[in-house]
Amino acid sequence: MGLTGLDIFKQLPKTNCGDCGVPTCLAFAMKLAQKQASLDQCPHVTEDAKAALEGASAPPIKLVTIGDGERKLEIGNETVLFRHEETFHHPAGIAVLVEGSLGEEELAARVAAVGEASFERVGQTLQLDAVALQGEGDAFVKAAQVAAEKSAVPLILMNEDPTVMGKALEACGGKKPLICAATTENVEAMAALAKAHACPLVVKGSDLSSLAEVSEKAQAAGATDLVLDSGAREPSQVLANETAIRRAALRKRFRPFGFPTITFAQADDAQDELQQAASYLAKYAGIVVLRQMEPWELLALVTVRQNIYTDPQKPIQIEEGLYEIGSPNEKSPVLVTTNFSLTYFTVEGDVEASRVPAWAVVVDTEGTSVLTAWAAEKFTAEIIAEKVRAFDVASKVEHRKLILPGHVAVLSGKLEEELGQEWQVIVGPRESSGIPSFLRTSWPS
Numbered sequence: 395m396g397l398t399g400l401d402i403f404k405q406l407p408k409t410n411c412g413d414c415g416v417p418t419c420l421a422f423a424m425k426l427a428q429k430q431a432s433l434d435q436c437p438h439v440t441e442d443a444k445a446a447l448e449g450a451s452a453p454p455i456k457l458v459t460i461g462d463g464e465r466k467l468e469i470g471n472e473t474v475l476f477r478h479e480e481t482f483h484h485p486a487g488i489a490v491l492v493e494g495s496l497g498e499e500e501l502a503a504r505v506a507a508v509g510e511a512s513f514e515r516v517g518q519t520l521q522l523d524a525v526a527l528q529g530e531g532d533a534f535v536k537a538a539q540v541a542a543e544k545s546a547v548p549l550i551l552m553n554e555d556p557t558v559m560g561k562a563l564e565a566c567g568g569k570k571p572l573i574c575a576a577t578t579e580n581v582e583a584m585a586a587l588a589k590a591h592a593c594p595l596v597v598k599g600s601d602l603s604s605l606a607e608v609s610e611k612a613q614a615a616g617a618t619d620l621v622l623d624s625g626a627r628e629p630s631q632v633l634a635n636e637t638a639i640r641r642a643a644l645r646k647r648f649r650p651f652g653f654p655t656i657t658f659a660q661a662d663d664a665q666d667e668l669q670q671a672a673s674y675l676a677k678y679a680g681i682v683v684l685r686q687m688e689p690w691e692l693l694a695l696v697t698v699r700q701n702i703y704t705d706p707q708k709p710i711q712i713e714e715g716l717y718e719i720g721s722p723n724e725k726s727p728v729l730v731t732t733n734f735s736l737t738y739f740t741v742e743g744d745v746e747a748s749r750v751p752a753w754a755v756v757v758d759t760e761g762t763s764v765l766t767a768w769a770a771e772k773f774t775a776e777i778i779a780e781k782v783r784a785f786d787v788a789s790k791v792e793h794r795k796l797i798l799p800g801h802v803a804v805l806s807g808k809l810e811e812e813l814g815q816e817w818q819v820i821v822g823p824r825e826s827s828g829i830p831s832f833l834r835t836s837w838p839s
């Protein structure tokens with residue numbers, strides 16, 4: 395929660411000198427609270443007040459960056475407990491555990507596979523985010539070097555010996571891996587490494603109170619970008635801790651917990667691992683580390699994550715226009731739909747399944763589905779007819795037939811009127827899943 399005008403006013407000099415451009419300190423405080431002014435506009439504010447105000451206005455959960463370059467992972471900076479209160483801002487990272495004891499070739503292949511895993515869904519490319527490398531001694535250092543060379547995604551280096559970690563960080567050549575982990579035993583040495591290499595650091599406790607203690611010690615030792623590991627591995631305890639950490643950071647502004655978290659899904663069975671990981675994505679992991687990488691498991695997880703981190707106020711949408719599905723020609727059917735991504739890509743998939751190439755007139759309904767758009771008068775006969783003309787559909791096909799979603803059959807008469815006599819409006823299936831049989835049986839090949 396941000397500071398109120400009165401909170402800010404208490405820290406100002408209260409001389410009403412007007413040097414900040416507004417007549418009184420109270421008016422300036424109100425402007426600051428509304429983010430219409432910045433603190434440096436008052437030349438008389440004390441250093442103590444500045445520190446207090448800047449500290450209080452810092453984000454409740456710090457944004458932490460892992461790795462560098464195009465695939466760097468940014469986590470944290472979350473401001474709400476529940477997505478519908480605003481939105482979640484930085485999608486949790488999904489990492490896969492890789493054993494440093496693997497042979498060099500196998501290690502390189504596994505690391506490359508994590509970076510290359512990719513799924514397309516509703517027009518977005520969904521990928522994995524990090525390799526979590528674990529191992530011991532010199533073998534771990536060598537593995538860190540190989541992984542840093544071969545990995546397209548950031549690394550999480552998992553070893554609690556500061557000497558080994560120091561060598562592994564040197565071997566990574568400045569790629570800013572996440573150091574995992576500082577504990578009560580090694581926190582000063584690990585924090586010093588994090589500071590010297592400008593890397594983020596996992597702080598790990600055996601419970602929430604020891605986690606807070608390690609977090610405070612790491613910050614006192616100069617580590618600024620932390621990731622919290624509550625130490626729990628049993629799913630119900632992980633979820634309880636994740637929730638307590640998020641609540642403490644947002645509701646109490648408890649500074650030791652003002653960082654994103656890391657969790658570990660640890661089941662031998664991939665189905666169980668998937669259930670754990672999906673739960674951790676929902677509440678409130680910044681990173682989820684998996685042991686396995688079955689494609690069906692990964693697809694389910696990236697889909698869950700995509701749904702959780704979609705802004706509820708801005709549905710995923712595509713550009714309006716005339717789309718080609720397959721390689722349509724002048725005899726191909728023309729379907730009408732909306733620009734809500736889930737609707738369009740479902741229609742696209744079902745048209746492809748029919749093996750009948752088609753044109754799709756995609757109407758901008760601000761990312762709403764057919765029925766919602768119709769109810770909101772964003773998908774009316776007038777609007778559809780206007781788009782058919784604007785996209786010059788008549789120049790693409792020799793027939794004059796338009797297939798309307800069955801849910802808005804009520805528009806068919808008015809749409810024929812709007813389009814003119816030569817056009818015939820055909821009512822298609824109510825659900826997209828009906829498109830394949832509809833096109834195969836109703837459209838002449």
Ligand code: SF4
Nearest residue numbers: 410411412414419436
């Ligand atoms: S410059 Fe500072 S002290 Fe002067 S009125 Fe503005 S806030 Fe108050």
